[in-house]
Amino acid sequence: MSSSSIKVSEIPAGQGVTAEIQGRPVAVYNSGEELVVLENVCTHMGCETGWNTFEQTWDCPCHGSRYHANGAVLRGPAQAPLPRLEHRIENGEIVLD
Numbered sequence: 001m002s003s004s005s006i007k008v009s010e011i012p013a014g015q016g017v018t019a020e021i022q023g024r025p026v027a028v029y030n031s032g033e034e035l036v037v038l039e040n041v042c043t044h045m046g047c048e049t050g051w052n053t054f055e056q057t058w059d060c061p062c063h064g065s066r067y068h069a070n071g072a073v074l075r076g077p078a079q080a081p082l083p084r085l086e087h088r089i090e091n092g093e094i095v096l097d
């Protein structure tokens with residue numbers, strides 16, 4: 001699922017969602033303690049990943065890279081993590097800095 005804004009209340013603890021915020025693709029994971037906001041651009045060749053509910057990972061459909069919910073690489077060919085994006089919460093929505 002992809003949307004143009006994300007309300008923090010719509011992300012259950014332990015789940016991730018993808019969206020476009022201020023024109024940028026983002027992948028957001030709610031750990032239950034913190035919100036992890038990542039740039040959703042695979043560091044291999046730039047595809048957008050999707051949230052894998054079962055495995056709790058970000059999976060790239062293009063060449064099979066997989067990332068931990070926090071963005072760390074679990075499986076290549078990607079070598080670098082999904083970058084974290086600075087953000088703040090305004091009126092319950094994520095806003096990029």
Ligand code: FES
Nearest residue numbers: 042044045060063
């Ligand atoms: S672009 Fe994601 S694995 Fe190649």
